[in-house]
Amino acid sequence: MPIIRLKDIKDMSAEERAKKVSELRTELARLKTMVRAGGAVENPARIRELRKAIAQILTIAHEDKLGLRKKEEKTAKKKGKKEKKTK
Secondary structure: OOOOOOHHHHOOOOOHHHHHHHHHHHHHHHHHHHHHHHOOOOOOOHHHHHHHHHHHHHHHHHHHHHHHHOOOOHHHHHHHHHHHHOO
């Protein structure tokens, strides 16, 4: 199960994303420290999930910064209008 869904990330503000990335990075650092110290991690797959969630948040934040997501939303709306006209 994903840590956070893409829809939820897209609905967040820039400040909320920054806060979430900070929280996830803190947890990731804690888990990596446990592994390096030789301790047993309860869920080793959690490390991969955290890295993936951080990457997704940063990617969407960068897309917002460049204005790429707005173009995607407009094209999706246009496709929806075309489908309605054909029906």
